[in-house]
Structure formats: structure tokens, C-alpha cells
Amino acid sequence: MATNPFDQQTPIPGVKKIIAVASGKGGVGKSTVAVNLALALREHGRVGLLDADIYGPSLPRMMGALNQKPEVSQGNKITPVSRYDVKVMSIGFLVEESAAIVWRGPMLFKAMDQFFRDVQWGELDYLVIDLPPGTGDVQLSLVQKVPVHSAVIVTTPQNISLIDAKKAIDMFERTSVKIAGIVENMSYMLNPANGEKIQLFPKGELDAYLDAKKLTKLTEVPFNPSVSLGSEAGVPIVESNSSGVEAQAFKALATKLK
Amino acid sequence: MATNPFDQQTPIPGVKKIIAVASGKGGVGKSTVAVNLALALREHGRVGLLDADIYGPSLPRMMGALNQKPEVSQGNKITPVSRYDVKVMSIGFLVEESAAIVWRGPMLFKAMDQFFRDVQWGELDYLVIDLPPGTGDVQLSLVQKVPVHSAVIVTTPQNISLIDAKKAIDMFERTSVKIAGIVENMSYMLNPANGEKIQLFPKGELDAYLDAKKLTKLTEVPFNPSVSLGSEAGVPIVESNSSGVEAQAFKALATKLK
Numbered sequence: 001m002a003t004n005p006f007d008q009q010t011p012i013p014g015v016k017k018i019i020a021v022a023s024g025k026g027g028v029g030k031s032t033v034a035v036n037l038a039l040a041l042r043e044h045g046r047v048g049l050l051d052a053d054i055y056g057p058s059l060p061r062m063m064g065a066l067n068q069k070p071e072v073s074q075g076n077k078i079t080p081v082s083r084y085d086v087k088v089m090s091i092g093f094l095v096e097e098s099a100a101i102v103w104r105g106p107m108l109f110k111a112m113d114q115f116f117r118d119v120q121w122g123e124l125d126y127l128v129i130d131l132p133p134g135t136g137d138v139q140l141s142l143v144q145k146v147p148v149h150s151a152v153i154v155t156t157p158q159n160i161s162l163i164d165a166k167k168a169i170d171m172f173e174r175t176s177v178k179i180a181g182i183v184e185n186m187s188y189m190l191n192p193a194n195g196e197k198i199q200l201f202p203k204g205e206l207d208a209y210l211d212a213k214k215l216t217k218l219t220e221v222p223f224n225p226s227v228s229l230g231s232e233a234g235v236p237i238v239e240s241n242s243s244g245v246e247a248q249a250f251k252a253l254a255t256k257l258k
Numbered sequence: 259m260a261t262n263p264f265d266q267q268t269p270i271p272g273v274k275k276i277i278a279v280a281s282g283k284g285g286v287g288k289s290t291v292a293v294n295l296a297l298a299l300r301e302h303g304r305v306g307l308l309d310a311d312i313y314g315p316s317l318p319r320m321m322g323a324l325n326q327k328p329e330v331s332q333g334n335k336i337t338p339v340s341r342y343d344v345k346v347m348s349i350g351f352l353v354e355e356s357a358a359i360v361w362r363g364p365m366l367f368k369a370m371d372q373f374f375r376d377v378q379w380g381e382l383d384y385l386v387i388d389l390p391p392g393t394g395d396v397q398l399s400l401v402q403k404v405p406v407h408s409a410v411i412v413t414t415p416q417n418i419s420l421i422d423a424k425k426a427i428d429m430f431e432r433t434s435v436k437i438a439g440i441v442e443n444m445s446y447m448l449n450p451a452n453g454e455k456i457q458l459f460p461k462g463e464l465d466a467y468l469d470a471k472k473l474t475k476l477t478e479v480p481f482n483p484s485v486s487l488g489s490e491a492g493v494p495i496v497e498s499n500s501s502g503v504e505a506q507a508f509k510a511l512a513t514k515l516k
Contacts (some may be wrong), residue, residue, distance in 0.1 A: 002301065025284050026283050026284020027284045027414075028285055055392055056422050061418060061421075062418075079410065134313055135313075156285075158486060160316050160319060160489060163314070164314050165364045174451070180328070181470050190451065191450070191451055192449070193449055193451040193452050193454070193457065194451050198483065199483060201406075201486045225457060225458055225459070225460070228416060228459045231416075232416050232418060
């Protein structure tokens with residue numbers, strides 16, 4: 001008899017709401033959304049941020065915590081790194097950022113299991129999980145390990161990105177994870193010379209698809225070089241320019257998810 | 259005794275030079291580079307284009323061949339689709355673009371093996387292979403199946419992308435595949451209002467890294483919304499605006515790789 005994968009779901013003690021940030025495709029700004037969502041959620045409660053993107057863990061850099069190490073206590077309990085009043089855990093704290101690790105399934109699950117069980121998150125109102133991009137069995141297993149409250153799918157406007165976002169949505173539907181909605185990232189850019197909109201990536205069929213699926217577009221985040229600069233420098237835009245259009249877009253997202 | 263993986267390398271009959279296009283991270287424009295490189299190489303010989311990005315096969319769309327099907331002959335030989343005078347093969351011709359397929363290793367290798375063995379490429383001077391993003395064992399195995407002449411690594415300027423590009427470079431070095439060099443994609447954008455450079459993604463340590471590793475930057479491709487638009491519409495920029503700055507950047511790349 002096949003075992004029900006949900007039998008393995010174990011709540012994380014003290015953690016109220018787990019929000020997964022996912023994308024079908026890499027390079028759409030998933031980690032940037034996860035980081036800025038976590039910071040924006042601080043207005044609504046205590047926040048943790050888990051980097052589950054084992055293939056390219058970029059949260060230590062984006063959170064300005066590149067050389068920090070979580071403390072491990074005698075009972076093998078891990079204390080997450082605290083940064084911008086957010087508790088952060090990432091495989092990037094444990095391995096070299098540039099190492100060409102070929103993670104294999106079992107190793108991966110063991111590491112993630114430890115993150116879920118052995119990290120002392122304490123009392124959290126929100127735990128934001130930055131999933132790896134894509135829709136393979138790795139992603140599937142991750143969302144089956146803990147009770148995810150809802151998933152946020154990040155995409156850019158064009159169809160080539162939407163096609164992969166649809167696959168991510170399919171995956172969550174098949175695993176009965178509630179989809180909170182879509183974040184349209186790099187939605188447009190305001191021309192620094194004259195304030196006019198520049199459509200960096202062409203609008204595709206995203207809105208029509210969302211209508212048909214009765215899914216919500218949670219927010220549109222405009223492209224701004226300062227967002228990428230903030231991710232590089234370890235100062236997320238919600239922290240460095242909290243009144244700007246981009247930070248406001250992330251705050252609107254947090255309000256919808258709170 | 260461990261078997262030497264290179265024992266399994268089999269040349270593709272009639273194919274002279276195999277060029278792999280790779281990236282450590284998704285969303286950096288790897289497929290766009292592969293497509294436009296293929297079209298630019300037409301000036302130097304007969305060209306084939308193989309979409310090995312099984313997780314997100316976007317070449318049928320980018321090549322304007324979405325609803326085309328390769329013909330399968332009685333001997334189970336597959337005739338590639340011909341488009342823009344380039345012979346194209348993609349898993350995307352065989353499965354629904356939006357299907358949420360979870361490919362597992364063995365299935366994947368079987369499919370790729372068939373692509374290498376059973377596709378009637380005919381006489382080709384160049385076969386451009388669009389690899390999946392990342393550095394897992396899938397990518398490793400692919401480059402070990404056929405004698406790759408050289409690999410082109412695509413990255414965007416910022417460090418978060420460079421970190422993953424380094425992993426791809428490590429992978430090729432470990433498998434003794436020659437690295438032709440780096441393509442810096444979305445290098446900058448020319449402001450449509452005043453022609454000034456906009457640095458969309460901040461310059462990181464790419465140039466210093468290339469110096470230290472004695473690797474070449476083959477070309478810098480500026481960001482232009484028309485490149486993405488061309489990919490969406492199935493008319494690559496090298497075809498639609500062959501005298502523009504972006505097409506010239508791809509042609510310079512082709513000349514270096516010929």
C-alpha cells in the first residue's frame with residue numbers, strides 16, 4: 001500500500017504560518033521577493049526566513065550576512081542568524097558560496113529535515129521559505145514535509161516565464177497547497193530620464209490565465225536597478241528605501257498575506 | 259573498478275563542432291543566447307540547434323516553431339524541424355509546453371540519448387546545445403555523452419549570478435570540457451529617451467574573476483526589450499534586426515567560436 005506523503009508532515013513548534021515562495025523558472029527574482037516579503041512582514045509579527053534553495057543559496061548575501069555562522073548548541077540545536085530583526089537559516093551558512101556541490105536527493109532531504117527539526121526558530125508568526133526554482137521532486141518533497149499555509153508564485157510578465165509558473169501552480173494544486181497568488185516581478189521600469197514606463201519584458205497572457213484560473217495577482221513589483229543593487233549589497237530595498245514604489249509593492253504583498 | 263565516463267562518448271555522425279551553451283543560474287538568457295548564436299553561425303556553415311533544457315524547453319517558441327512536429331521515419335529516425343535555415347530538435351516538440359513533467363534521471367537520459375543517436379542531423383558544421391541551467395548530475399552526464407568542442411557560459415553582470423557561473427565553470431573543468439569563455443548578457447541598457455547607459459544589474463567581480471582564471475569575455479550583449487520580444491514572438495533578434503547592436507554582439511560571438 002502506498003503511504004500518504006502528508007503523514008510525514010510535522011508542524012514546526014512555535015511557528016504559526018509558513019509561506020512558501022516559489023517559481024517555475026530561475027532568475028525571476030524569487031529570492032529577492034522572499035527577502036523583501038520577510039522584511040515587510042515585520043510590521044505584522046515575528047518573522048523567520050528559510051533558504052531552501054540548495055542549488056544556489058543566495059539569502060546570506062542578500063541579507064548582508066555572508067560571513068555569519070549559526071551557533072550550534074550542545075544538543076545539536078541550531079540558533080538561526082538574526083539580521084534586520086529576521087531569523088535566517090540557509091545552507092549557504094554551512095557550505096562555501098562558490099562550491100560546485102552536486103546535491104543528491106537523500107543528502108538534500110537530510111539537510112532540509114534538520115533545518116525543519118533542529119533549528120530553534122522560537123515563536124514565529126511567519127516563516128518565509130525560499131524554495132528552489134522549478135517543479136521537480138525536490139520541490140514537491142519540501143512542501144510535503146511541513147504544513148505550508150500558502151504558496152506565492154513569482155513570475156516575470158512574458159509568456160516564456162508564465163509557462164514555467166503554470167507548472168509550479170500545477171504542482172501546488174496536485175499537493176493541495178493553497179496558492180495565495182502571483183507576484184509579477186520586473187513588471188515594468190520607470191525611465192529615470194522622463195518617468196515613462198518601459199516594458200522590459202513583453203506582457204503575455206498572464207492576466208487572462210489568472211482570470212481563467214481564478215487566481216489573484218498579489219502585487220506588481222517594478223524593475224529598479226536599486227532592487228538588484230540592494231540584493232547584491234545585502235541591504236534589501238524594503239530596508240534601504242522603505243517609502244519607494246518597490247518597497248510599497250512588497251508591503252502590499254505582506255498585508256495580503258498576513 | 260570505476261568506469262571512465264568518457265568511454266561512453268560517441269561522436270554524432272556528420273557533426274563537426276559541438277558547442278554547449280550553459281549557465282549556473284536560470285533566467286540569465288541562456289536560451290536566447292543559444293538561439294541567436296545558432297542564427298549568427300549560419301554565416302560560417304550549416305547549423306543545428308539542440309534544446310537539452312528538459313525542465314523548460316523554450317526553443318520551439320523562441321524559434322517560431324511552436325506547433326511543428328519532427329517527422330519520424332520507418333526506421334525510427336527523427337528528422338529535425340528546419341527553421342531559419344537551422345535544424346532544430348527539442349523535447350518541447352514531443353510534449354505539451356505547459357505539462358508539469360517530473361523527469362527522472364533514467365527517463366531523461368534515454369530521451370537525450372535518442373536525440374543524440376536517432377536524430378538525422380545530416381552534415382553540420384556546428385551543433386549548438388542549449389543545456390539546462392545548473393550544475394547537477396544531469397548537466398554533467400549530458401556533456402559526457404558527446405564530444406563537446408567547447409562550452410559558452412552565460413551570466414548577467416552581478417555577483418549573485420557570477421557565483422553560480424563559477425559553479426558551471428568548475429563543472430566543465432572537472433569534466434575536461436574546454437571553456438570558450440563567458441557571455442555577459444543584459445550587460446547594460448541604452449536609455450531609449452537619451453541614449454545613456456543604464457546599469458540594470460550592478461557590475462560585480464566578473465572581470466577580476468576572468469582575469470584571475472585567464473578566461474575570456476566573448477561578448478557583452480546589451481539588454482533591449484526587443485530581444486525578449488523577439489524570443490516571445492519566435493523571431494530571434496539576429497533575424498529581425500541583424501544590423502542592431504544586439505545582433506552584432508551575437509555575430510561577434512559566432513566569429514570567435516567558428
